[in-house]
Amino acid sequence: MSVTSTYTVTGMTCAHCVQAVTSEISELPGVDAVQVDLASGAVTVTSAAPLAADEVRAAVDEAGYELADA
Ligand code: 9UX
Numbered sequence: 001m002s003v004t005s006t007y008t009v010t011g012m013t014c015a016h017c018v019q020a021v022t023s024e025i026s027e028l029p030g031v032d033a034v035q036v037d038l039a040s041g042a043v044t045v046t047s048a049a050p051l052a053a054d055e056v057r058a059a060v061d062e063a064g065y066e067l068a069d070a
Contacts, residue, residue: 002032003050007043008068009060012036017065024059041068 009021018036021043025034030048037043045051053070060067 002046002048004044004046005051007045007056007060007070009036009041009043009065010068011065012038012041014038017063020063021060021065024063025056028055028059 012018012021015038018038022034022036025031025043025045028047028051030051031045032048033044033046035044045056053067057067
């Protein structure tokens with residue numbers, strides 16, 4: 001079984017932003033897939049187990065963007 005969660009990331013304006021966010025979140029333990037919609041900022045993450053929000057927030061921060069409050 002896997003878990004799919006959707007987050008909103010603000011500040012992304014080009015495909016390289018998307019790549020940076022995708023890369024950082026992909027490094028989190030258990031993450032299988034990351035899908036980013038640039039226009040909406042929607043980030044869909046599929047993982048083996050639920051991710052801690054703090055982990056996701058830290059990864060987005062590391063990429064240089066911001067996780068919107070749920
Ligand atoms: Mo594109 Mo994103 O030139 O911070 S990488 S705007």
